[in-house]
Amino acid sequence: MIERTIVGPAELADQAVDELVGLLVAGKEVSGPNLRQKVLLCTQLVVEWREGRPIGLAAVKSPVQSYRRKTAVRAGVGQTILPVVELGYVVVDESYRGHGIGPALLQIAAGLVDGEAFATSRSHTIQQTLLSIGFGQHGSPFVTDAKKPPLRLYVRVAT
Numbered sequence: 001m002i003e004r005t006i007v008g009p010a011e012l013a014d015q016a017v018d019e020l021v022g023l024l025v026a027g028k029e030v031s032g033p034n035l036r037q038k039v040l041l042c043t044q045l046v047v048e049w050r051e052g053r054p055i056g057l058a059a060v061k062s063p064v065q066s067y068r069r070k071t072a073v074r075a076g077v078g079q080t081i082l083p084v085v086e087l088g089y090v091v092v093d094e095s096y097r098g099h100g101i102g103p104a105l106l107q108i109a110a111g112l113v114d115g116e117a118f119a120t121s122r123s124h125t126i127q128q129t130l131l132s133i134g135f136g137q138h139g140s141p142f143v144t145d146a147k148k149p150p151l152r153l154y155v156r157v158a159t
Contacts, residue, residue, distance in 0.1 A: 003049045004105070006112065009040045019054050020047070027091035029122070042089070046108045048101055055096045058105035059089040060112055071120065075139030075153035082155065083116035090126055103129040110134075115158040120151045130154040 009017065021036050032038075039045075041061070048056035068082040087109050092102045103125060110117070110133050119135065121127050131137070134156045141150035 004108070005047050005049065006108065007045050007047065009042050009045055012045075016054065020045070020057055023054055023057060023093060024089060024091055026094070029091060030089065039089070043085075044109070044112055045089075046105045046112075048092075048105060050096070055093040056101040056105050057089055057091050058087065058102070058109040060109050061086045061088050068118075071118075071153065072139070074142040074144070074151075075120075076142070077139040077153070082118045082153075085113050085115075085117040087113070087117055087119040090121070090123075102126060106130070107133055110156070113156075116156060118153065118155045120153050122149045122151055127152055127154070 012020075017036060017039060020039055024030050024035060024039070039059070042059040043062055044060040046058045047054050062084055063086050065081060068084070068086075069079065072078065072080040072082050087106060090102050090106050092105075102123070106126060106129050117135075119126075119130055121130065127137075131154070135154035136156070138153045138155045141152050143150045
């Protein structure tokens with residue numbers, strides 16, 4: 001059975017949160033000892049479930065000002081303070097990639113946000129999705145891990 005849900009992290013059982021953290025770690029984009037806590041601090045999660053397990057995720061986050069400023073500086077847009085809402089943690093289980101799940105989840109997450117938001121991505125597919133839903137590329141690509149392609153910053157401004 002396939003199901004997409006929009007949920008606050010506090011509404012999920014501990015096991016489901018652990019499975020989402022596992023999905024993020026397996027996606028090799030985010031990790032760290034505080035990842036579970038960071039997932040729990042998300043505003044909303046858009047999750048695709050198959051047979052009761054999460055196979056895709058996109059999150060609406062509210063990162064702290066210091067992270068927003070650091071991201072702006074890394075992207076070369078100076079001391080600009082980025083919007084308070086970030087779209088992130090877009091990941092799909094490797095065996096389900098290439099079927100449009102990530103872009104679909106990202107579009108749903110973007111629809112949950114009124115006004116300004118930002119996102120960073122290494123994925124060409126996600127970058128194209130961001131452009132198609134009203135985000136513009138800002139600054140220059142920046143490296144956070146020498147073993148990975150550079151990140152690009154995207155911002156959607158209020159109209």
